[in-house]
Amino acid sequence: MATRSNTPRRGKMVNGFDPSTTGTLDKRTRDFVERRAHLLGPAYRLFYADPVEFVRAHDVLMYDADGNEYLDAYNNVVSVGHGNPHVVEAVHAQMQTLCTHTRYMHEGILNFAEKLLGSFEDNIGHMMLTCTGSEANDLALRMAKHHTGNKGIIVTSEAYHGNSDLSASFSPSLGENAPLGTWVRRVPAPDTYRASANDMGTWLAGEVSKQVHDLQRRGEGVAAFVVDSLFSSDGVFAHDHPILKPAVDVVREAGGLFVADEVQCGFARSGSHIWGYQRHDVVPDIITMGKPMGNGYPVAGVAMRPNVVEAFGNDMRYFNTFGGNTVAVAAANATFDVIKGQNLLHNSAQVGAMLKAGVESLARSDERIGDVRGAGLYLGVEMVSNRATKTPDSKLALGLVNAMRAKRVLISATGFNANVLKIRPPLTFTPAHVDRFLSALESALRESR
Amino acid sequence: MATRSNTPRRGKMVNGFDPSTTGTLDKRTRDFVERRAHLLGPAYRLFYADPVEFVRAHDVLMYDADGNEYLDAYNNVVSVGHGNPHVVEAVHAQMQTLCTHTRYMHEGILNFAEKLLGSFEDNIGHMMLTCTGSEANDLALRMAKHHTGNKGIIVTSEAYHGNSDLSASFSPSLGENAPLGTWVRRVPAPDTYRASANDMGTWLAGEVSKQVHDLQRRGEGVAAFVVDSLFSSDGVFAHDHPILKPAVDVVREAGGLFVADEVQCGFARSGSHIWGYQRHDVVPDIITMGKPMGNGYPVAGVAMRPNVVEAFGNDMRYFNTFGGNTVAVAAANATFDVIKGQNLLHNSAQVGAMLKAGVESLARSDERIGDVRGAGLYLGVEMVSNRATKTPDSKLALGLVNAMRAKRVLISATGFNANVLKIRPPLTFTPAHVDRFLSALESALRESR
Structure with a gap:
């Protein structure tokens, strides 16, 4: 496992606003934060030491109430750009025409299913739609349990897979106070920065094998091994x-x-393939997707080998009132068309490579940057206090996240120690945006010395 | 418990199309049904013996590809009418402006929370947003388990509360093949048609008490008693x-x-109060809502007494990527404004009473109608083969549902025996729609003799 700092942050949130500091905010923000806590309660979190209010956005730019412009290098949901007109107009037209569920026939969902299924290997034969990635992972595991007759779930040590009772039970990144299922087992993430294994595939298989054995000894068996192939919340x-x-x-x-x-690595994010798992040359039994699927419209889904859903579908049915409704399908269809039509896979690779090269260049003159990694437009930049010992520096990372926010560039942090800068802009990011980003990061680094 | 017919329909769906009859359909429908099964797999269900395709809709009218008009007396999601322009334009405007999540500050969600919380009793202090009613019930039970330290859940015998792993575990109406949790207990629904109890409140408390005792004997304790106060899927x-x-x-x-x-009985559906539970003069600890909340836009939520979420919120946080996003809030806000502005509560009461009186009038000359019941624009009409023995007639009920579909009026059926006609049109239903509905029902009844 990775070296652990002792920072007590379990049950808290990486880059979360700390309500005990409300008194230090300007009056408008303080009033807002207090009103919010009063109405929405304690389970909601805000980003940043100094929370930010947005009133409008366009493509990769967001604007606060005073008209200040922010560069969005964080929001992967709006992957074809904030307010993308193709998606907005497709949703508007369909809302005016018909918004209804999947128990009536409608061609939209079939045409979209054909298009989406065409992006997978041939043995992925069916698609089902939900509203959120959490619902997709919850449904995937309901199917896996029913199909296998087993209950055990194996995930990486800091995985996040959702907020439903079941998906939260296999999302250790929610923190020590969120109960993991007794049927859940963790393996260390395959950490390219710290792992010493010569053959990481064999090593990971060994770790998984130990957990499979333990689950079998408890009579749970293994229903599924669930992996985000970019290991986003692991770092x-x-x-x-x-x-x-x-x-x-x-x-x-x-x-x-x-x-x-x-949910994180799909829809061209990784730059080389539409789907993240395709970088690993293995075909899943079930694929879950969400976040960028409708560019912000709540739509998510599951694709699978047909045999996996056969007993589940015949025994139980699955109906999701809004899942796959005609408007959700219009949003997903338009978003997928933009990804394909504007070749955002290529853009993710090209611009992502520029971004990575730029940060690597900064790292050459700043040894506090321990590692720069990622694929396409998803970058992790690991901050350390010592390159030799690779000691995580979460204070520096969070300082940089807040300094970037002050410079009006949006990023966040991730990983067990919250010391990895998380950079994942909309896929419409351009070389000019990369320049603007790098110049902000360079000055944030300089000022943090 | 209610009298049970022996019709084997567990694990199937009330009013579901039977794929084994595909060969009897016209070519276009057959092709569609086959293509759909090929792409979406076996877990999806279509309504009606002869499935229907819709291409557009307006207010309470829906249209198929040939331009035939259908009267919608079924879809409670579009409660302010299909394509309601106030909602459509609010969503469009917000999508063009800003679609983002709750970790940035935005006034929309606070203004809406104030408005929504104003419709509850004073001790309901917080609101949280999800995307679906299933997510709302799943979250409600996560909170209830965390707050109480108990696990047991008590529901009515044919309840439906959602499709997530947890909410499906306390949704017995999903059928024999969908596993109930070992921590779930059922009580008979308080059946106004068949129950013999003089005081139904005392009787129900006795049934609940037995299950509480049993849960305590197993060491589970009781986390929550979950009730749809219109007992929709119970009949x-x-x-x-x-x-x-x-x-x-x-x-x-x-x-x-x-x-x-x-999810079913809220947002003015019951005619006398905005919330169904208010008909029972008791304030819940947690209130879950969904379906009509955004008139088809995926938005749902939970409201609660503040103490219930205190430990959960501090220990665990809850983030839902699309839940409470700026557009979801715009949809919910606009829908709530229409309900209030057009006084649809009053309309639900008035038009619902006309509808009920009309069906009662038909019942006076047709003894196959055993019972007519409901509140506001939610009616159950129970079909029986014998009024004295109250023997359920599901074949007649399903025949009527399909006959109404042939007459282009949409309803469905519900209850353990699927012998209760389920009638719940958009809340914009008018007296003229009632006349059209009753005349179709009258002729369907006549032709079914």
């Missing part, structure tokens, strides 16, 4: 060659399924 | 005086919470 690890197959083989031999959680 | 029971308080007292004495599931 962003993008392997340059496939490492998942040996672990997937172990899981399948034990009767379990491989679930690829594409 | 639609609308009591004319409060009956829930004694049962709620029993649950609270045992340390459990009362969760009012308002």
Whole structure:
């Protein structure tokens, strides 16, 4: 496992506003924060030491109430750009025409299913729609449990897969106070920065195998191994060659399924493939997707090998009132068309490479940057207090996140120690945006010395 | 419990299309049904023996591809009318301006929270937003479990509360093949048609008490008693005086919470109050809402007494990427404004009473109608083969549902025996629509003799 700092932040949130500092805010923000706590209660969190209010946005730019412009290098949901007119108008037209559910026939969902399924390998035969990534992961595991007859779930140590009772039970990044299921087992993330294994695939398979064995000893068996192939909440690890197959083989031999959680890494984010798992040259049993699917419209889904849903579908049915409604489909269809039509996969690769090269260049003259990694337009930049010992520096990372916010550039942090800068702008990011980003990061680094 | 017919329909769906009859459909429908099964798999269901395709809709009218007009007496999601321009334009304007999540400050959600919370009793202090009613019920129970330290859940025998792993575990109406949680207990619905109890409140409290005791004996304790106060999937029971308080007292004495599931009965549906539970003169600990909240836009939510979320919110946070995003709030806000501005509560009461009186009038000359019940624009019409024995006639009920579809009027069926016609049109239903509905029902009844 990764070196652990002792910073007590479990049950808290990386880059979350700390309500005990409300008194230090300007009056408008303080009033807002207090009114918000009064109405929405304690479960909501705001970003940043100094929370930010937005009133409008366009493409990769967001604006506060005073008209100040922010560069959005964080929001992966609006992957084809804030307010993308193609998506906005598709939703508007469909809302005016018909907004109804999937128990009536409508061609929209079938045409979209054909298009989406065409982006997977041939043995991924069915698509089902939900409203959120949490619902997609929850449904995937309901199917996996029903299909396998097993209950056990294996995830990486800092994984996040959702907010439903079941998906939260296998989301250790929610913190020590959020109960993990007794049927949940964790393996260390394949950490490209710290791991010493020569063959990371074999090593990961060994870790998974230990957990499979333990689940079997408890009589739970293994229902699924669930993986975000960019390991986003573990700290962003993008392997340059496939490492998942040996672990997937172990899981399948034990009767379990491989679930690829594409909520973060799917829809061209990784730059080289539409789907993140495709970087690992292995075909999942179930694929879950969400966040950018409708560019902000609540739509998410599950794709799968047909045999996985056969018993579940016949025994139980699945109906989601809004899932796959005609408008959700219009949003997803328009978003996917923009990704394809504007070749945002290519843009993600090209602009992502520029961004990475730029940060690597900063790292050459700043040894506090321990590691720069990622794929496409998803970057993790790990801050350390000592390059030799690789000691995590979460204070520096959070300081940089807040300094960037002051410079009106949006990023956040991730990983167990919250010391990894998380950079994942809309896929419409351009080289000019990269320049603007790098110049802000450079000055934030300089000022933080 | 209610008399049970032996019709095997568990794990199937009331009013679901039977794929084994695909060969009897016209070519266009057959092709569609086959393509749909090929792409979406076996978990999806279509309504009606002869599925219907819609291409557009306006207010309470829907249109198929040939331009045929259907009267919608079923879809409660579009409660302010299909394509309501106030909602459509509010969503469009907000989508063009800003679609982002709740970790930035935005006034929209606070203004809406104030408005919504104003419709509850004073001790309901916080609101949280999700995307679906399933997510709302799942979150409500996560909070209830965390707050009470207990796990047990008590529901009515044919309840439906959602499709997530947890909410499906306390949704017995999903059928025998959908596993109930070992921590879930059922009580018979308070059946106004068949129950013999003089005091239904005392009787229900006794039934709940037995289940509380059993949960305590297993060491689970009771986390919550979850009730849809119109008992929609149990067969639609609308009591004319409060009956829930004694049962709620029993649950609270045992340390459990009362969760009012308002997904079906909320937002003015019941005609006399904005919220269904208010007909029972008892204030819940948690209120969940969904379906009509955004008139089809995926938005749902939870409101609660502040103490219920205190530990949960501090220990765990809750973030829902799309839940409470600026557009979802615009949709919910506009829908609530229309309900208030057009006084649809009053319309629900007035037009609902006409509808009920009309069906009661048909019942006077047709003894196959065993019972007509409901509140506001939510009616249950129970079909029986014998009024004296009250023997359920599901074949007749499903025949009527399909006959109405042939006459281009949309309804469905509900209840354990699927013998209760389920009638719940958009709240913009007018007296002229009632006449059109009654004339179709009259002729469907006549032709079914």
